[in-house]
Amino acid sequence: MAAQVSVHSLYRRLETIGKGAYGSVHKGLEIATDRVVALKIINLDTEDDDVGDIQREVALLTQLRDAPNVTQYYGCFLDGPRVWIVMEYAEGGSVRTLMKASMDGTIEEKYVAIIVREVLYGLSYLHKSSIIHRDLKAANILVTASGSVQICDFGVSALLATASSKRNTLVGTPHWMAPEVAHASAYDTKADIWSLGIMIYEMIKGSVPNSHIMDQVKLIQMIPRMKPPRLIEGEGSKELREFVAHCLRESPSDRLSAEDLLKTKYMKSIVKTPVTILRELIVRYDAWSKSGGTRASVADPLPWEQEERQE
Numbered sequence: 001m002a003a004q005v006s007v008h009s010l011y012r013r014l015e016t017i018g019k020g021a022y023g024s025v026h027k028g029l030e031i032a033t034d035r036v037v038a039l040k041i042i043n044l045d046t047e048d049d050d051v052g053d054i055q056r057e058v059a060l061l062t063q064l065r066d067a068p069n070v071t072q073y074y075g076c077f078l079d080g081p082r083v084w085i086v087m088e089y090a091e092g093g094s095v096r097t098l099m100k101a102s103m104d105g106t107i108e109e110k111y112v113a114i115i116v117r118e119v120l121y122g123l124s125y126l127h128k129s130s131i132i133h134r135d136l137k138a139a140n141i142l143v144t145a146s147g148s149v150q151i152c153d154f155g156v157s158a159l160l161a162t163a164s165s166k167r168n169t170l171v172g173t174p175h176w177m178a179p180e181v182a183h184a185s186a187y188d189t190k191a192d193i194w195s196l197g198i199m200i201y202e203m204i205k206g207s208v209p210n211s212h213i214m215d216q217v218k219l220i221q222m223i224p225r226m227k228p229p230r231l232i233e234g235e236g237s238k239e240l241r242e243f244v245a246h247c248l249r250e251s252p253s254d255r256l257s258a259e260d261l262l263k264t265k266y267m268k269s270i271v272k273t274p275v276t277i278l279r280e281l282i283v284r285y286d287a288w289s290k291s292g293g294t295r296a297s298v299a300d301p302l303p304w305e306q307e308e309r310q311e
Helices: 048-063 095-099 109-128 190-205 216-225 238-247 258-262 275-290
Strands: 011-019 023-030 035-043 073-079 082-088 141-143 149-151
Touching: 011 035, 023 082, 048 073, 048 082, 095 141, 095 275, 109 141, 109 149, 109 190, 109 238, 109 258, 109 275, 141 275, 190 238, 190 258, 238 258
Parallel strands: none
Antiparallel strands: 011 023, 023 035, 035 082, 073 082, 141 149
């Protein structure tokens, strides 16, 4: 699964930038080139199922080395009971982190539209490759110093046997979970489209639907019975609200695919807008941080993020 060469001779671990269920993420330095990287360090002294998840993530990252808008994977190394997964470093952090620098915890639509367009490029590639991400949310979307948008965290992603295959395992983070996933029904790549709709809602409103419900079991039981969330007048443009409605259809077959969403009038209207405008979000976050804000991380979640994803 991983290279046997000493990782310490190749990479230097710097500050911690996030913590999760399996381990931690660090800023790192490739010693030979001085290239800054991200180091995901995972402890293997866990249950066998967790090791299987790690192996699946590494296999998928290897397969996705040339995928657009997906975190670039550089290698995997064993270090005693730990695995170091080396990836491209995104200077801007996650979209969830960048949201925390605004007055109300939201992102303006001009930025949301670009983030969504870039995520759709990545999802279109993943779905054509029969891969479901299964945990799409603002915390799993990264922005680089140049404004490039990257989908990260493939720890619960599924590789379908064929393009028409479906899964029925309960995975993901409950608030972003599609009804068919919560219901433990068969599902496919359209589950990611629902999560994308929830992610747009999250960016525009500053929180996810039903963020007050902290009981994960209760929420999972409720999701299939609730009407799809909607943005109302005043929450984004009419075009954005219609776009979200295309994603949050109760029946997966009624949701547009990633490829079809890219063909919508709303996405076509911004097709030439450069990603460099997203650097403005990083500048704002840095200014906020220097004025007393603290760098957010997976280890410092907002109230509705204090839930572990279902695996």
